[in-house]
Amino acid sequence: MSIIETPNGYKLDNSGTRVVVDPVTRIEGHMRCEVNLDENNVIVNAVSTGTMWRGLEVILRGRDPRDAWAFVERICGVCTGCHALTSVRAVENALGIEIPPNAHLIREMMAKTLQVHDHVVHFYHLHALDWINPVNALKANPKATSGLQNVVSPKHAKSSPGYFKDIQTRIRKFIESGQLGPFKNGYWTNPAYKCSPEADLMAVAHYLEALDLQKEFVKLHTIFGGKNPHPNYLVGGVPCAINMDGDMAAGAPLNMERLNFVKARIDEMVQFNKNVYVPDVIAIASFYKDDLWGGGIGAKSVMDYGAYPTVNYDKSTDQLPGGVILNDNWDEVFPVDPADPEQVQEFVTHSWYKYPDEAKGLHPWDGITEPNYELGSKTKGTRTDIKEIDESAKYSWIKAPRWRGHAVEVGPLSRYVLAFAQGHEHVTEQISKSLSTFNKLSGTNLGAKAVLQSTIGRTLARALESEYCAEMMVDDWHSLIKNIKNGDTSTANMEKWDPSTWPKHAKGYGTAAAPRGALGHWIVINDGKIENYQCVVPTTWNGSPRDPDGNIGAFEASLMGTPVERAEEPVEILRTLHSFDPCLACSTHVMSEDGEELINVKVR
Amino acid sequence: MKVLILGVGNILWSDEGFGVRTVEAINQQYEFDEDVKLMDGGTQGLYLIQHVQECDLLIVFDAIDYGLKPGTMKLIHDEDVPKFMGAKKMSLHQTGFQEVLSTAELTGETPDHIFLIGVQPEVLEDFGGSLRDVVKAQMQPAIEHCLKYLDGYSVPYKKRSVPLSEEDGVNSPTIGLHDYEAHRPSEEMACRSGDERVLFDNTFEQRDSELIDSDCRTNVFVDGRKHFEDQ
Numbered sequence: 042m043s044i045i046e047t048p049n050g051y052k053l054d055n056s057g058t059r060v061v062v063d064p065v066t067r068i069e070g071h072m073r074c075e076v077n078l079d080e081n082n083v084i085v086n087a088v089s090t091g092t093m094w095r096g097l098e099v100i101l102r103g104r105d106p107r108d109a110w111a112f113v114e115r116i117c118g119v120c121t122g123c124h125a126l127t128s129v130r131a132v133e134n135a136l137g138i139e140i141p142p143n144a145h146l147i148r149e150m151m152a153k154t155l156q157v158h159d160h161v162v163h164f165y166h167l168h169a170l171d172w173i174n175p176v177n178a179l180k181a182n183p184k185a186t187s188g189l190q191n192v193v194s195p196k197h198a199k200s201s202p203g204y205f206k207d208i209q210t211r212i213r214k215f216i217e218s219g220q221l222g223p224f225k226n227g228y229w230t231n232p233a234y235k236c237s238p239e240a241d242l243m244a245v246a247h248y249l250e251a252l253d254l255q256k257e258f259v260k261l262h263t264i265f266g267g268k269n270p271h272p273n274y275l276v277g278g279v280p281c282a283i284n285m286d287g288d289m290a291a292g293a294p295l296n297m298e299r300l301n302f303v304k305a306r307i308d309e310m311v312q313f314n315k316n317v318y319v320p321d322v323i324a325i326a327s328f329y330k331d332d333l334w335g336g337g338i339g340a341k342s343v344m345d346y347g348a349y350p351t352v353n354y355d356k357s358t359d360q361l362p363g364g365v366i367l368n369d370n371w372d373e374v375f376p377v378d379p380a381d382p383e384q385v386q387e388f389v390t391h392s393w394y395k396y397p398d399e400a401k402g403l404h405p406w407d408g409i410t411e412p413n414y415e416l417g418s419k420t421k422g423t424r425t426d427i428k429e430i431d432e433s434a435k436y437s438w439i440k441a442p443r444w445r446g447h448a449v450e451v452g453p454l455s456r457y458v459l460a461f462a463q464g465h466e467h468v469t470e471q472i473s474k475s476l477s478t479f480n481k482l483s484g485t486n487l488g489a490k491a492v493l494q495s496t497i498g499r500t501l502a503r504a505l506e507s508e509y510c511a512e513m514m515v516d517d518w519h520s521l522i523k524n525i526k527n528g529d530t531s532t533a534n535m536e537k538w539d540p541s542t543w544p545k546h547a548k549g550y551g552t553a554a555a556p557r558g559a560l561g562h563w564i565v566i567n568d569g570k571i572e573n574y575q576c577v578v579p580t581t582w583n584g585s586p587r588d589p590d591g592n593i594g595a596f597e598a599s600l601m602g603t604p605v606e607r608a609e610e611p612v613e614i615l616r617t618l619h620s621f622d623p624c625l626a627c628s629t630h631v632m633s634e635d636g637e638e639l640i641n642v643k644v645r
Numbered sequence: 646m647k648v649l650i651l652g653v654g655n656i657l658w659s660d661e662g663f664g665v666r667t668v669e670a671i672n673q674q675y676e677f678d679e680d681v682k683l684m685d686g687g688t689q690g691l692y693l694i695q696h697v698q699e700c701d702l703l704i705v706f707d708a709i710d711y712g713l714k715p716g717t718m719k720l721i722h723d724e725d726v727p728k729f730m731g732a733k734k735m736s737l738h739q740t741g742f743q744e745v746l747s748t749a750e751l752t753g754e755t756p757d758h759i760f761l762i763g764v765q766p767e768v769l770e771d772f773g774g775s776l777r778d779v780v781k782a783q784m785q786p787a788i789e790h791c792l793k794y795l796d797g798y799s800v801p802y803k804k805r806s807v808p809l810s811e812e813d814g815v816n817s818p819t820i821g822l823h824d825y826e827a828h829r830p831s832e833e834m835a836c837r838s839g840d841e842r843v844l845f846d847n848t849f850e851q852r853d854s855e856l857i858d859s860d861c862r863t864n865v866f867v868d869g870r871k872h873f874e875d876q
Binding site: 097099100101102103104105108111112115116121162166167211215223249252253255256259270271 | 686
């Protein structure tokens with residue numbers, strides 16, 4: 042029963058009702074969240090625990106750096122490609138390898154496809170059910186739904202009343218057969234669901250459409266990466282050759298026919314994002330105009346390394362520029378240098394790891410991953426079955442990364458705020474357009490900060506980033522064709538493939554705009570082998586526990602002040618945490634789980 | 646008839662790699678027609694849906710905790726599959742795979758038949774480790790079960806005169822079974838000693854009866870939101 046004030050401006054009160062949500066994520070990964078509610082059911086303390094231990098880095102020691110990508114691709118099922126990409130970039134950075142322009146363009150298209158795929162699937166298949174109610178969709182009037190769609194996404198073809206009636210019949214049959222399937226276990230009677238039945242039906246229809254389309258998107262990975270799932274990557278370039286006169290045989294080099302196929306997929310992504318995904322998010326958001334909580338440090342203290350350069354290795358050409366913004370001051374953007382030992386550091390005072398001096402953080406090149414599982418004296422429960430965690434001691438398997446000691450949020454919202462603050466033309470236009478539609482639909486007059494500094498802002502920024510990534514790919518595709526037409530068919534630089542060409546000691550880093558946020562890998566190579574490897578992944582930034590100064594991380598901050606409709610159905614908590622698209626498999630490793638139940642909402 | 650032979654699991658978590666390793670091994674030993682797809686599904690969860698939707702016959706290899714003796718193989722058919730995959734969610738990909746099956750059902754595109762070949766793991770928590778002997782010993786019998794099942798549907802296959810090398814297997818050679826095991830860092834170097842929660846875990850304790858999630862019916866807990874516990 043004490044109130045703590047954190048340096049980053051939060052008042053934490055651990056008295057009152059304690060709600061435990063464990064685990065939080067839907068597919069890969071484990072996270073547990075505990076919050077305290079005051080007498081008005083408003084969250085006044087939040088504790089986010091990564092419940093898996095992180096051991097990836099250690100198993101890479103002694104391995105060939107050229108193979109690291111294949112291992113890191115296996116950390117997590119849903120973001121395989123960005124780990125692989127970041128890994129080959131780290132090795133190339135360490136060894137001074139520059140990849141050819143074609144390889145850059147192909148990698149860019151693969152990364153952006155992954156971004157679009159991940160964002161679309163995250164929204165429709167993992168996050169939408171926090172906002173829309175498929176059971177309520179059964180009450181919708183198909184004709185009115187058609188009308189709604191014509192207002193929201195006038196350019197989307199599938200909009201007839203008959204279409205929505207069919208979808209409704211299909212869902213009704215499914216539910217009446219007693220099988221809610223993926224819709225099982227929602228809090229469908231909770232008043233926290235606010236969409237009209239028509240909006241719910243429209244979103245369910247798009248849920249099904251997205252399911253059909255996402256499989257087309259990833260075909261691009263099969264073409265460029267040789268296979269999918271788990272496409273191939275290569276230190277020095279990309280593992281696909283270009284031969285415009287070649288045939289379409291399996292495993293054959295890229296030819297015009299294949300490239301045209303790629304273009305068709307890119308166009309599909311552009312259309313779906315523009316005509317369906319972005320309008321859906323804005324339309325749904327308008328029903329929740331009074332629920333603009335959940336921002337936390339989001340859109341206030343943010344970080345990204347910058348991504349998508351038009352000229353490789355020239356950060357000034359990043360189409361989503363990086364930087365750091367602190368304490369809601371959008372007028373000042375600090376540059377980020379992943380190689381500077383004073384900037385990115387990880388702390389373990391509240392994490393189950395051991396450092397020689399835990400008051401200090403370690404830069405990833407000097408990172409240590411040594412487990413040290415010990416619980417605080419106020420823990421309730423046992424070592425293997427924690428009822429209530431003691432957040433004053435160590436309480437998470439996630440380390441606490443900080444930028445110059447500051448807790449920052451990473452993710453699409455952070456990238457969008459950084460771009461907006463730096464006057465990025467396209468991003469500014471996207472944000473203004475969305476705001477004007479949102480204000481029109483909800484009868485409000487809210488500015489960028491009011492909307493973006495919220496759970497909805499995080500979800501909207503993800504949609505806008507997906508839309509932008511699809512559009513950027515069109516340019517990448519044209520640049521690739523132009524290069525090839527000019528006679529450049531090189532896709533890899535193998536000059537330094539042989540370890541005998543490497544220096545005895547080398548270190549490097551690679552970064553990427555992963556779907557969930559800023560991703561960095563740091564590598565130290567000695568005698569041709571990996572000596573140290575550290576991944577600082579987005580969910581480590583966002584889900585981090587407290588640091589030595591007591592600053593809370595993005596997950597915890599985002600929950601503060603959120604009103605919960607029903608403590609035993611904390612959809613608001615899930616909504617906010619899911620808006621980060623948390624992915625704990627990569628930040629940590631699985632540990633004991635009593636798998637009888639997938640989630641365990643406990644109110645005490 | 647379109648057939649998908651799918652290995653699921655994470656090769657980095659010791660016996661969790663059973664499914665993927667077995668698919669690699671089949672690919673090394675046998676050739677199939679174009680209608681048969683072999684896939685290392687990893688822990689892709691929902692991202693595997695299109696492959697499940699488009700096949701008529703689905704064969705899945707996986708490490709599953711049935712509460713039996715380590716290495717015990719269990720063959721499960723059709724509607725029983727989701728129940729067993731949900732019996733004990735020791736790995737999250739199983740949640741993901743259950744969700745794949747239920748979502749496929751929603752879209753009305755499901756395989757006609759599903760055959761799950763599951764093996765009880767001995768160890769999962771040895772990160773970076775490989776299959777334990779009792780589990781590895783079941784790879785070949787599992788392959789035989791798969792082939793026998795294919796025979797039942799007259800799906801042709803041919804033994805390769807010379808088995809494929811790891812370089813030509815399903816995966817990139819660097820994470821192929823041999824290299825993966827041979828180049829593993831030492832216990833000390835990889836600090837594999839400690840995680841008390843894992844050490845205290847009784848995941849693999851034998852139970853009186855095998856675990857089945859009896860009321861599962863291919864439904865999955867999206868968030869398990871139903872499971873409240875008032876205390």
